[in-house]
Amino acid sequence: MTGFGRADGAADGWTWSVEARSVNGRNLEVRYRGPNGFDELERLAKTSAQARFARGQVTLGLQARRAQAADVAVVVNEPLLARYLSLANQLAEDGATPPSADGMLALRGVIEAPEEEDDAETRAAVQAEMAKTLEAALDALKASRQREGAQLAPLLQDFVARIETLVGQAEAEAQGQVEAIRERFTRRIAELAPDAPGLEDRIFLEAAALAAKADVREELDRLTAHVASARQLLGQPPAGRKLDFLMQEFMREANTLCSKSATTALTGIGLELKAVIEQLREQVQNVE
Known part of the structure; x- marks a missing residue:
């Protein structure tokens, strides 16, 4: 009952990939992990797995990212940057290497790029395409098994x-x-x-x-x-x-x-x- 399947997809500025794996198990156990905002996919993933398999531990992972628009405003979190800079200067006084601008800007949370939000219709369309990719990954897993x-x-x-x-x-x-x-x-x-x-x-x-x-x-x-x-x-x-x-x-x-x-x-x-x-x-x- 071991096997592996993978499928990729893209729609409306989103790209994603699904990996489906299975190992031996007396009964069927399905585990799913996916992106926030697409909660309905977990139910669909488990239902689809149950329709294809009777035994085994099946793990489904969906990784997705949204393409960042070129005109999105970038905001510097100045209060957080100031705290980082103060701490870096204290360390520099003790002999540490002085901070650089690019190093400070690369610290987590210093640069904030607000995420675009899809409207309900677009989100539903993307979720439907993701569901198709899940089905394709499960089909590939079934063929592997x-x-x-x-x-x-x-x-x-x-x-x-x-x-x-x-x-x-x-x-x-x-x-x-x-x-x-x-x-x-x-x-x-x-x-x-x-x-x-x-x-x-x-x-x-x-x-x-x-x-x-x-x-x-x-x-x-x-x-x-x-x-x-x-x-x-x-x-x-x-x-x-x-x-x-x-x-x-x-x-x-x-x-x-x-x-x-x-x-x-x-x-x-x-x-x-x-x-x-x-x-x-x-x-x-x-x-x-």
């Missing part, structure tokens, strides 16, 4: 394919869990009570109970279903929030798979599965 999404899509598909491969490996490994549990339990019982009557029956019952607890078929079935859902969502944007939820479900099943694992190999697959899911989750934060 779409380009990033197009580049990201193959990466997301690769992660989903990797998860599918690991689920297949887990299914193959899980088929040997019952026998592994039985062998382990047989050795343990034989070590503790090698001559106990009915040992085989007890081993079978206990191993069956443990195997039932270690059955991961439901988790694997749900993981397979989640893979199908992920592919469907990636083909039907915007799907960022739905994918966020799906990542939680992926991780829940992977955690259960690891906790039920009875073999080192299956545990290793489960841990790798969790790592890939986490990588996919991080990339999903970029999805609209």
Whole structure:
């Protein structure tokens, strides 16, 4: 959801530029900063952003300046200049460089140029043109985000394919869990009570109970279903929030798979599965 857009405009002696940026965010948050006197633009900017985006932190900045007319009277603020000059002379007596005329006139507030005021009709026309520039900057931002999404899509598909491969490996490994549990339990019982009557029956019952607890078929079935859902969502944007939820479900099943694992190999697959899911989750934060 990162991106950048810019647009410029000019009308009736005004020039301006708009920059639109966005970064990742669970929900949509729009921030706007613009010039005084054009307050309606903030509402328009937020409404336009909401019409284009569903997620991300969007920042809009509009910088504008009015061209100064050549015949505008320039006024020197003499009382302020006198205070500056008095202070400068005191510093000069202490060894500082004496003030120059151009330096004094460059001090803030010494020269005052009264700003021209637009009439209501002109101000409304300029604001309407600024609104069009805002729209253009947001369109550029949207195009930027779409380009990033197009580049990201193959990466997301690769992660989903990797998860599918690991689920297949887990299914193959899980088929040997019952026998592994039985062998382990047989050795343990034989070590503790090698001559106990009915040992085989007890081993079978206990191993069956443990195997039932270690059955991961439901988790694997749900993981397979989640893979199908992920592919469907990636083909039907915007799907960022739905994918966020799906990542939680992926991780829940992977955690259960690891906790039920009875073999080192299956545990290793489960841990790798969790790592890939986490990588996919991080990339999903970029999805609209």
